[in-house]
Amino acid sequence: MMNEQRIPEIPAEKFRFIQQNEKIHDERIKTKPIGYFKDAWLRFVRNKSAVVAFGLIVFLVLFAIIVPFISRYDVTFRSGYYKTMQPRNKWFVGSGFWDGGKQENLNKDSFEAIRAIGVETGRNVIMKENRVYTDSKGVEYHDVRVDSYYRVGFAYINLTQDEYTKLQQYQTEKNIQVIYPLSATAGTDFLQGNGGANYWYKLQNEASTSTGSPLLDEKGQLIPNYLTSAERNRAGYDSLRVSWDNGGPEGNEWLVYAQKNQSGYRVRVDYYEYFRYLYGQEPSFLFGTNGYGQDLLTCLAAGARLSFLLAIFVSVFNFLIGGIYGAVEGYYGGAVDMVMERISDVLYDVPFMVVATLFQLHLANTVGVLPSLLFAFVLTGWVGMAARVRMQFYRFKGHEYVLAARTLGASDRRLIFKHIYPNSLGTIITGSVLAIPGVIFTESMLSYLHIINLETSSLTSIGTLLAGGQGYLSTYPHIIFFPALFISILEISFNLFGNGLRDALNPSLRGAED
Amino acid sequence: MGKYITKRILLMFLTLFIIMTMSFILVKLLPLPAVREMGRDVNLILARREKMGYNKPILVQYYLFLKNVITEWDWGVGEQMYEGLNVWSVMMQKLPYTVLVNLYSILIAIPLGLGFGIYAALKKNKWQDHLISTLVMVFISVPSYVYAFLIQYFLCFKLGWFPLQLESLGKAGSLFSWRMFSSMIPAVLSLGFGVVAGLTRYTRAELSEVLTGDYMLLARTKGLTKAQAISRHALRNAMVVILPMIIGEFIGILGGSLIIENIFGIPGVGSLYITSINVRDYNFFMAMSMFYTFIGLASGIVNDISYGLIDPRIRMGSKK
Numbered sequence: 001m002m003n004e005q006r007i008p009e010i011p012a013e014k015f016r017f018i019q020q021n022e023k024i025h026d027e028r029i030k031t032k033p034i035g036y037f038k039d040a041w042l043r044f045v046r047n048k049s050a051v052v053a054f055g056l057i058v059f060l061v062l063f064a065i066i067v068p069f070i071s072r073y074d075v076t077f078r079s080g081y082y083k084t085m086q087p088r089n090k091w092f093v094g095s096g097f098w099d100g101g102k103q104e105n106l107n108k109d110s111f112e113a114i115r116a117i118g119v120e121t122g123r124n125v126i127m128k129e130n131r132v133y134t135d136s137k138g139v140e141y142h143d144v145r146v147d148s149y150y151r152v153g154f155a156y157i158n159l160t161q162d163e164y165t166k167l168q169q170y171q172t173e174k175n176i177q178v179i180y181p182l183s184a185t186a187g188t189d190f191l192q193g194n195g196g197a198n199y200w201y202k203l204q205n206e207a208s209t210s211t212g213s214p215l216l217d218e219k220g221q222l223i224p225n226y227l228t229s230a231e232r233n234r235a236g237y238d239s240l241r242v243s244w245d246n247g248g249p250e251g252n253e254w255l256v257y258a259q260k261n262q263s264g265y266r267v268r269v270d271y272y273e274y275f276r277y278l279y280g281q282e283p284s285f286l287f288g289t290n291g292y293g294q295d296l297l298t299c300l301a302a303g304a305r306l307s308f309l310l311a312i313f314v315s316v317f318n319f320l321i322g323g324i325y326g327a328v329e330g331y332y333g334g335a336v337d338m339v340m341e342r343i344s345d346v347l348y349d350v351p352f353m354v355v356a357t358l359f360q361l362h363l364a365n366t367v368g369v370l371p372s373l374l375f376a377f378v379l380t381g382w383v384g385m386a387a388r389v390r391m392q393f394y395r396f397k398g399h400e401y402v403l404a405a406r407t408l409g410a411s412d413r414r415l416i417f418k419h420i421y422p423n424s425l426g427t428i429i430t431g432s433v434l435a436i437p438g439v440i441f442t443e444s445m446l447s448y449l450h451i452i453n454l455e456t457s458s459l460t461s462i463g464t465l466l467a468g469g470q471g472y473l474s475t476y477p478h479i480i481f482f483p484a485l486f487i488s489i490l491e492i493s494f495n496l497f498g499n500g501l502r503d504a505l506n507p508s509l510r511g512a513e514d
Numbered sequence: 515m516g517k518y519i520t521k522r523i524l525l526m527f528l529t530l531f532i533i534m535t536m537s538f539i540l541v542k543l544l545p546l547p548a549v550r551e552m553g554r555d556v557n558l559i560l561a562r563r564e565k566m567g568y569n570k571p572i573l574v575q576y577y578l579f580l581k582n583v584i585t586e587w588d589w590g591v592g593e594q595m596y597e598g599l600n601v602w603s604v605m606m607q608k609l610p611y612t613v614l615v616n617l618y619s620i621l622i623a624i625p626l627g628l629g630f631g632i633y634a635a636l637k638k639n640k641w642q643d644h645l646i647s648t649l650v651m652v653f654i655s656v657p658s659y660v661y662a663f664l665i666q667y668f669l670c671f672k673l674g675w676f677p678l679q680l681e682s683l684g685k686a687g688s689l690f691s692w693r694m695f696s697s698m699i700p701a702v703l704s705l706g707f708g709v710v711a712g713l714t715r716y717t718r719a720e721l722s723e724v725l726t727g728d729y730m731l732l733a734r735t736k737g738l739t740k741a742q743a744i745s746r747h748a749l750r751n752a753m754v755v756i757l758p759m760i761i762g763e764f765i766g767i768l769g770g771s772l773i774i775e776n777i778f779g780i781p782g783v784g785s786l787y788i789t790s791i792n793v794r795d796y797n798f799f800m801a802m803s804m805f806y807t808f809i810g811l812a813s814g815i816v817n818d819i820s821y822g823l824i825d826p827r828i829r830m831g832s833k834k
Binding site for chain 2: 445450466470487
């Protein structure tokens with residue numbers, strides 16, 4: 001208005017009609033129509049955090065599905081020697097992080113014992129020596145980073161004749177030494193160092209059955225102390241030998257590589273190589289192992305699988321039962337609603353713990369732990385869904401379009417499923433998705449508290465893993481760290497995704513917290 | 515109002531009765547735990563079971579159970595744990611631990627939660643709000659036991675500020691001694707995160723909705739400063755919804771958290787419940803289940819009634 005423009009006069013003959021004799025039609029809409037779900041999708045992708053959360057969920061689901069297939073181990077795998085191993089990623093070896101190492105403060109004897117393993121196997125157990133110090137009492141301590149895989153060292157195992165022959169063949173073929181000569185202390189019951197298998201050198205005090213100080217020669221080297229025999233007692237051994245053993249008598253005696261016993265042979269093996277022989281790969285666990293020697297990566301994936309399956313089943317059942325129950329309540333209203341509401345009221349008020357426990361006590365033996373847990377979840381879980389659906393039905397059943405459909409003669413069933421249900425679908429889907437993190441959390445809590453016992457030979461759950469790691473919290477925190485991290489990410493992503501879904505499907509509820 | 519409250523309470527007892535009947539029947543259908551012979555007189559236990567009517571039909575047993583509970587408040591004695599001790603008195607011994615831990619966490623959480631919530635609502639859609647909302651999302655989603663593990667590892671083990679487990683009463687002197695309090699802090703913190711986050715989210719949502727109301731504009735137009743308008747009008751109206759939630763939380767402290775009690779070795783009602791399930795002590799299990807059901811029902815009622823008391827326009831479930 002401020003800079004008012006003067007329109008110059010336009011002569012009348014410059015105007016002409018665009019059309020004079022034809023009819024004007026509305027132009028056809030050329031763009032594609034945007035339906036409810038398309039609209040919701042457009043809103044959803046604008047919500048960046050929900051999209052990221054959805055990506056994370058997809059990743060975790062894929063993790064749970066794929067890992068058990070590609071993993072060389074399964075849940076039943078329990079290594080008696082590789083317990084509480086640190087997480088190790090082959091790409092990180094040497095970096096001082098995620099390399100299977102553990103910071104330890106060792107006294108001199110323990111330090112020497114661990115170093116001696118490295119001397120015999122040729123794999124250096126000590127990854128890094130930080131410092132050596134002497135405390136006020138004059139005891140020498142070593143602050144070192146120890147490779148938890150290499151420190152396992154040697155073990156005495158029993159093999160049958162067949163296994164013994166095969167192992168020797170493997171040795172000769174691959175030129176890898178697995179069987180080492182027995183230690184002179186093989187008969188003694190050592191408490192530490194895998195029953196004394198790691199003491200292949202002379203100790204200052206031979207009688208000691210605990211950690212002993214090594215006896216060193218004049219060059220400061222460990223003195224080998226292998227079992228020898230005057231007879232040519234090699235128990236059928238003709239494979240690789242320790243480097244300085246030429247297969248002949250040392251002095252007047254031969255080194256003993258195996259002892260015959262009732263079942264076969266007792267041999268002393270380098271367990272790292274023996275593991276490789278058994279499983280075809282080096283012992284290396286991406287997430288480490290827990291206190292039972294299970295591979296945490298595989299267990300976590302198996303536990304996640306269980307959680308996802310349970311949550312999805314619960315969601316689907318709640319969706320079906322709650323959806324139909326709520327629809328009937330809301331659609332018919334009146335006395336039907338009154339009676340049905342009282343029933344769901346009572347169920348709503350029963351604490352879930354009580355239901356879960358009672359179902360567990362009654363049904364676990366007949367139908368199994370998992371189905372009875374599923375029943376317990378469904379028994380109380382559908383109530384919330386029914387309440388939501390009921391509210392939606394109350395909202396929509398009085399709308400003109402429903403009345404119009406009724407006037408046209410639509411049956412009750414048609415009205416419910418064709419006319420009202422689609423309108424409440426957004427609420428129902430959101431409710432189903434937002435129920436999933438709750439189910440997963442509750443399941444982990446119940447199995448953590450041992451109220452449900454999901455731990456069978458081939459089954460595990462996140463809660464069981466957490467419970468198994470609790471005792472090692474201060475010494476091996478990684479056992480509890482991975483399951484805890486997993487469930488935290490899972491819960492956060494599901495909540496973000498659920499909220500994003502709610503905002504997208506019911507834009508009117510945006511920002512509401514229920 | 516009185517009529518409304520009476521009606522709600524009567525309905526609550528009806529619900530409680532139904533749940534109790536169902537639980538009792540389901541529990542009694544279970545086989546009795548076998549009598550362990552180690553160091554016990556089997557005949558004595560069998561005789562006690564006979565005397566307590568365990569061999570009678572279930573409905574007769576239920577009648578006896580109800581009679582004992584209603585006339586003498588006798589919930590039976592422990593069979594597999596706390597043998598021969600009265601179930602109710604054992605529960606009452608355990609209750610203070612649970613209540614104290616939860617009370618501390620709520621008392622710490624309320625001012626923090628309200629504060630963050632109000633701040634976020636006032637700074638709505640600015641970076642402060644986004645930061646708080648994101649943190650709230652994270653803290654609400656992460657399970658409470660994860661905080662417990664983190665606190666136990668870092669604060670208790672690495673830094674050594676607190677003991678790993680709750681101090682025993684004998685060592686700490688009394689329930690209210692400083693030593694007891696400091697050993698409760700890890701549990702209090704682990705419980706607190708969730709409560710703070712929940713309260714923040716709730717306060718923010720309510721307050722930011724109230725702040726958009728027309729009467730807020732009117733208050734400002736009348737000449738009130740922003741602070742006056744918020745404290746006199748917005749907060750008061752937001753409190754109508756927030757306060758019942760806080761009151762409900764206070765009832766909930768009786769129940770406590772099963773998992774936190776387990777992690778920090780708190781001898782509260784939660785661990786009593788878990789033990790009763792694990793050793794199959796049905797008397798304890800019945801009493802505890804009813805206790806939890808009652809708490810759930812009571813907090814619901816108190817919540818609804820407090821709505822009515824704070825804002826007389828609201829009467830949940832009443833006709834008008």
